Amino acid sequence: MSDVSDLVLETRGLVKHFPITQGIVFRTKVGAVRAVDGVDIQLRRGETLGVVGESGCGKSTLAKLLIGLEQPTSGEVLVRGENIARLSGQGLRRARRNIQMVLQDPYTSLNPRMTVGDIIGEPFAIHPDAVPRAGRARAVQELLDLVGLNPDHVNRYPHQFSGGQRQRIGIARALALRPEIIVCDEPVSALDVSIQAQVINLLERLQRELGLSYIFIAHDLSVVRHISDRVAVMYLGKIVESGYHMAIYEQPTHPYTQALLSAVPVPDPRLRGRRDHIVLEGDVPSPADPPSGCRFRTRCWKAQPYCADHEPLLQIRQRSPHPSACHYAEIRDVIHRY
Amino acid sequence: MTGVTDIKAQIDALPGLDPRAPLLHVEDLHVEFRTRDGVAKAVNGAGFHLSAGETLALLGESGCGKSVTAQAVMGILDTPPAHITGGRVLYRGVDLLRLAEEDRRKVRANRIAMIFQDALSALNPVYSVGFQLAELFRKQRGLSRKDAKQRAIESLDQVRIPAARQRIDDYPHQFSGGMRQRVMIAMALALDPEVLIADEPTTALDVTVQAQIMGLLAELQHQRTMGLILITHDMGVVADVADRISVMYAGKVVEEAPVYDIYAHPAHPYTQALLASIPRLDLKGQQLNVIRGLPPALTDIPSGCAFHPRCGYAREICRQEQPPAYRIAPHRESRCHFIREVLGV
Numbered sequence: 001m002s003d004v005s006d007l008v009l010e011t012r013g014l015v016k017h018f019p020i021t022q023g024i025v026f027r028t029k030v031g032a033v034r035a036v037d038g039v040d041i042q043l044r045r046g047e048t049l050g051v052v053g054e055s056g057c058g059k060s061t062l063a064k065l066l067i068g069l070e071q072p073t074s075g076e077v078l079v080r081g082e083n084i085a086r087l088s089g090q091g092l093r094r095a096r097r098n099i100q101m102v103l104q105d106p107y108t109s110l111n112p113r114m115t116v117g118d119i120i121g122e123p124f125a126i127h128p129d130a131v132p133r134a135g136r137a138r139a140v141q142e143l144l145d146l147v148g149l150n151p152d153h154v155n156r157y158p159h160q161f162s163g164g165q166r167q168r169i170g171i172a173r174a175l176a177l178r179p180e181i182i183v184c185d186e187p188v189s190a191l192d193v194s195i196q197a198q199v200i201n202l203l204e205r206l207q208r209e210l211g212l213s214y215i216f217i218a219h220d221l222s223v224v225r226h227i228s229d230r231v232a233v234m235y236l237g238k239i240v241e242s243g244y245h246m247a248i249y250e251q252p253t254h255p256y257t258q259a260l261l262s263a264v265p266v267p268d269p270r271l272r273g274r275r276d277h278i279v280l281e282g283d284v285p286s287p288a289d290p291p292s293g294c295r296f297r298t299r300c301w302k303a304q305p306y307c308a309d310h311e312p313l314l315q316i317r318q319r320s321p322h323p324s325a326c327h328y329a330e331i332r333d334v335i336h337r338y
Numbered sequence: 339m340t341g342v343t344d345i346k347a348q349i350d351a352l353p354g355l356d357p358r359a360p361l362l363h364v365e366d367l368h369v370e371f372r373t374r375d376g377v378a379k380a381v382n383g384a385g386f387h388l389s390a391g392e393t394l395a396l397l398g399e400s401g402c403g404k405s406v407t408a409q410a411v412m413g414i415l416d417t418p419p420a421h422i423t424g425g426r427v428l429y430r431g432v433d434l435l436r437l438a439e440e441d442r443r444k445v446r447a448n449r450i451a452m453i454f455q456d457a458l459s460a461l462n463p464v465y466s467v468g469f470q471l472a473e474l475f476r477k478q479r480g481l482s483r484k485d486a487k488q489r490a491i492e493s494l495d496q497v498r499i500p501a502a503r504q505r506i507d508d509y510p511h512q513f514s515g516g517m518r519q520r521v522m523i524a525m526a527l528a529l530d531p532e533v534l535i536a537d538e539p540t541t542a543l544d545v546t547v548q549a550q551i552m553g554l555l556a557e558l559q560h561q562r563t564m565g566l567i568l569i570t571h572d573m574g575v576v577a578d579v580a581d582r583i584s585v586m587y588a589g590k591v592v593e594e595a596p597v598y599d600i601y602a603h604p605a606h607p608y609t610q611a612l613l614a615s616i617p618r619l620d621l622k623g624q625q626l627n628v629i630r631g632l633p634p635a636l637t638d639i640p641s642g643c644a645f646h647p648r649c650g651y652a653r654e655i656c657r658q659e660q661p662p663a664y665r666i667a668p669h670r671e672s673r674c675h676f677i678r679e680v681l682g683v
Contacts, residue, residue: 054544162632192399193571194629197615201626219544222574226617226626245622263549264619265574269597272578279553280546283514335620 009043014075037237050228100174104186106166117154164195243322253320253329359431367425378636382589391563398586451526455538457518468506516547588644605672
């Protein structure tokens with residue numbers, strides 16, 4: 001199962017700092033926004049890794065690093081063992097074919113002046129050797145069919161489609177180059193509830209049929225649980241807990257994961273007042289000036305003076321059977337305690 | 339000085355106002371937008387009622403008319419393009435739709451207030467939050483600048499903004515999303531309204547902040563026995579806070595029921611399908627039901643029951659006849675020709 005050849009995507013100590021500068025003529029660096037600060041993830045073939053966290057925790061920057069839209073400050077992104085941060089030109093272009101992205105907002109991520117056929121076919125223009133010119137129109141129609149759209153609609157424009165249909169167009173575009181890995185950054189959060197299920201089911205079907213691996217980034221923990229095999233919880237640029245979905249959802253050990261799960265409303269009024277509610281105070285601190293030691297300590301009810309000086313590592317602990325970055329990690333089932 | 343008693347007395351003196359009449363009763367409301375592309379029928383006979391201290395959820399997807407309904411109740415629709423073509427909005431027996439704008443204005447904020455999804459665009463970016471709050475007390479209560487400012491600070495305290503006295507001169511962009519939402523709640527509740535309409539108040543917020551805001555709203559509502567209309571598409575939030583639910587589809591309330599009944603035994607195919615289509619936090623491996631097709635275009639609402647093209651129970655009668663509101667139990671209604679089948683009885 002955990003055969004090395006199964007590993008399609010890996011990051012090692014991935015860091016992205018955005019400089020904060022001052023002055024116009026003489027720009028000096030006065031600090032850095034530590035958006036992603038040492039992230040290790042591994043993704044195997046046919047697997048879905050969910051990444052959850054609140055806004056500002058670095059989820060989207062991580063996505064951009066993975067597909068090579070941002071250069072890491074340090075660390076490596078290995079796609080099939082090849083470090084894409086080191087590649088350039090031809091090599092980078094080849095590596096990128098294997099990892100594609102589906103974006104959040106289907107209204108702004110499609111060019112309104114291009115037809116659907118041109119949008120989905122654009123990857124072929126950039127990678128001319130992917131499909132011979134004569135076969136491209138057909139390939140586009142096949143892609144439309146694959147994502148459940150009418151292949152005759154190639155000449156329509158994005159505004160002629162609904163939100164859910166546009167997201168299908170975005171998925172078709174991501175599939176055009178037959179990648180092994182797709183990074184989905186909040187793919188369903190802009191959609192209506194009744195449409196969300198359509199797109200989630202489509203992503204699951206495509207994974208089964210094409211053996212795809214997904215990095216599924218979302219803030220909706222229910223959706224992530226539904227689709228993910230493993231889950232990583234991020235807070236202020238770091239992964240604070242990771243494991244199989246059962247471990248994260250049924251036996252969370254990090255206080256942040258516990259608080260996050262307890263805050264999610266469950267659509268069942270019978271559980272009202274009977275669930276474990278942990279209400280966190282305040283907002284996420286600024287990533288430009290994260291707290292010392294454990295970054296969660298400013299909002300944590302378990303915090304001790306020790307937490308301010310010692311940064312907890314993401315590791316298996318005495319009371320945490322899966323990796324957790326808390327000195328006082330301990331299982332607490334917040335979903336089922338009623 | 340036009341004092342507190344003044345405006346309160348003026349509202350109480352509105353012809354037909356009866357303190358014993360139901361707090362809010364919306365009947366057969368119709369709103370349409372006349373645009374170049376045709377007439378968009380946003381609200382087609384929506385109706386609901388609300389009592390003091392109660393939380394009613396208006397649940398529905400985008401385009402179902404829930405926000406337009408709320409704006410019609412508040413009297414903040416732009417007319418044109420919007421036209422209220424029928425119905426009544428009764429506040430304590432007074433039809434707000436027939437009131438002169440001057441009287442309407444007194445009811446707004448004093449008796450019925452509203453908060454919006456996006457606090458950053460709902461607040462004025464060029465005035466400090468303190469000024470915007472104090473303005474209410476000066477204009478509506480006739481307080482002096484100094485007293486108004488003091489009241490503004492108290493309002494911010496009440497919604498638990500830390501160091502309210504220091505933050506009173508800050509501008510909306512200097513607050514975080516959750517704090518901005520608190521400012522807007524403070525503003526809506528400043529004049530002690532009896533009804534608060536919250537239009538997707540937590541949709542743009544993270545779950546941990548959402549929990550804070552919903553907790554705050556529930557607490558303030560309880561203190562004041564205020565009626566709350568919660569407009570949302572989130573079936574999780576509704577399950578946590580609502581007493582009753584009105585499910586809207588294509589501008590109509592298709593099902594109305596107490597919260598426990600609707601989750602246990604939905605009586606309309608749309609509610610049933612919606613509940614089966616959402617993934618749950620406490621389950622894994624459930625099959626997600628897909629509602630086929632799309633919500634209807636408001637310029638071209640299907641004949642008969644508007645849900646029939648997407649409905650698994652639909653038959654010929656659904657294409658031809660609009661289902662009436664069938665009463666299932668004392669507080670339950672559903673607009674479906676095949677309720678028995680849907681309920682499985």
